[in-house]
Structures are given as C-alpha cells and as structure tokens.
Amino acid sequence: MSTHQYIDAFTRYLRSGDPSAMAHFCENASHIKRLAVYRNGFYKGCVDALTANFPMCEKKMGRESFRKMARLYVDHFPPEQGTLVGYGENFPDVVTDFMSGAALENKDTLELTVSKQSTAHLYVNLTDIAHLDYAWLMSLMSADSSEILTVEYVAQLMEQGNELTELSVKLNPSVLLLRVNDEAFAEWISLKTNSNDVLSTEFSTSNIVMLWRLQGAVQARSLSIAEVALMQALQGKSGSLGEAFDAALMLDENFEVSDAFTACLQNELLEIENI
Numbered sequence: 001m002s003t004h005q006y007i008d009a010f011t012r013y014l015r016s017g018d019p020s021a022m023a024h025f026c027e028n029a030s031h032i033k034r035l036a037v038y039r040n041g042f043y044k045g046c047v048d049a050l051t052a053n054f055p056m057c058e059k060k061m062g063r064e065s066f067r068k069m070a071r072l073y074v075d076h077f078p079p080e081q082g083t084l085v086g087y088g089e090n091f092p093d094v095v096t097d098f099m100s101g102a103a104l105e106n107k108d109t110l111e112l113t114v115s116k117q118s119t120a121h122l123y124v125n126l127t128d129i130a131h132l133d134y135a136w137l138m139s140l141m142s143a144d145s146s147e148i149l150t151v152e153y154v155a156q157l158m159e160q161g162n163e164l165t166e167l168s169v170k171l172n173p174s175v176l177l178l179r180v181n182d183e184a185f186a187e188w189i190s191l192k193t194n195s196n197d198v199l200s201t202e203f204s205t206s207n208i209v210m211l212w213r214l215q216g217a218v219q220a221r222s223l224s225i226a227e228v229a230l231m232q233a234l235q236g237k238s239g240s241l242g243e244a245f246d247a248a249l250m251l252d253e254n255f256e257v258s259d260a261f262t263a264c265l266q267n268e269l270l271e272i273e274n275i
Helices: 003-016 020-025 029-034 036-053 055-061 063-076 091-100 104-111 119-123 126-141 151-159 182-193 225-234 241-251 257-266
Strands: 168-171 176-179 208-214 217-222 270-274
Touching (some): 036 063, 036 126, 055 063, 126 208, 168 225, 168 241, 176 225, 182 217, 225 241, 241 257
Antiparallel strands (some): 168 270
C-alpha cells in the first residue's frame, strides 16, 4: 500500500467514521479501535474552530446546541485545507437550511437541547448573525493596506496644489459591505457588548453594514443609502474621489461630502491607488 492510499483511507475514516478502509493498515482490531482518538480530535478541532469563528452565534444558541450544529457542519463541509484559520465559510448557509426546514430532522434534534427558550427566539436573526460573525473574521484577517490616505497626506497634496477630487483611491482591503437586517445587526452588537441598550440605537434604512479594521480592531456600523453608494463606488476598484462622491450625491443631494471625507480619513478607509 502506498502512502497516498493510506492518507486517502485515513481521510475517509475521519470524515465518515467507517474504519473498514483502514483495516489494510492496522495489524488487529484493537489498533482500529484506537483510531477513534484521532477522529475525536479531528471533530473537536473543527468544532472549536467554528466556535471561535462564530462566537455570537454560539452565544445566542447556547454551547450545546451550537456544537451539535457545528458537528453537522463538519460532516457536510470538512476542512479542505491544512489549516482551520477562516474555517466556516458555508456555515451561514447551513444555518439557513435549518431555518428553512431543509434539515428538519437535525433541527428537531437541536431544539431538544434548548431549555426555557422558544424556538422562534433561538433562530430569529441567526443567519444574519452568522454572516456578521464571518465578515468580522474576514475583516480581521484581511491583508494590510499598501498606502492609507491620511490627513497628513491630504494636507501635503493640498499644499502641492493637487485637486483632491481627481485623486485615485479605493477602499482598503479590510472594508466589507454586508446586507443584513437592522434588527440582526442590533442584536449582534448587543451580544458582543453584553448590553441591551444597543437595541434602541437608530439604524439606517439601507440594511447595509460596513465592517473595517482600524488599528488592529474591527469596527462596524450601518450605512445610509448615500454612504452605500459612496463605498460601492470605491470597493474593489480604483476611481476618482470626485466620482465616488457624485454617486452619493445622486441619491442624496444633502449628503455632507466634507463630513464623509473626514470620517473616511479618520477611520483609514481609503487606500491611494495612483497620484
């Protein structure tokens, strides 16, 4: 038997629990039984990674219910890389399946673990909260910006007589735009801060949340419709600053360009593309 065949057989065992393929590589039945240590370790590592990557989901559902759902996720989406960093890309989709009844049998199993908590409360906003958890993680793990547009640099450009509206910029790599329900965003913040006061916060009507990394910490806020247009004009591609602000002004003629530009600088949202 080749090493490649051994790895394939061991991988099948870890994913399915069926040890038959490993019989060729074990001397006796007791050796096969010992393989359970590796499978248990595999599941524990994956579930622990999902717990770390979706902390507000776990907090909302409760540890036992979340870990049962996480194990089901591992069954359907085992890690495909040699690292668990960022593991769980499809986890929000699994949550959606449970909520839609696509996995009703497993959903009922999870609900048996919920004590003194209504099923409706357990699942409301859960998909959006999962998306927010993962977006937070992706923003945290994103690449560093090559050259942030700072207040000091803007002052230097103005002294040199450069027209700021013609400046070619784009959003830094950590900026993510996510469409979620405002109530879900409020609950996610409440879970993170252990405070119900956030639930009374006034949100915009765009249902778009922006996440970004500032000095090593991920920030999040809801955007107005004009702010969404501004950020979308700058996302993933370079363009002139003037064109981006024009996109916002088309949706809201009263949009405060100066305030928005100052906020972009203070939050280090813009990356210089070309001078």
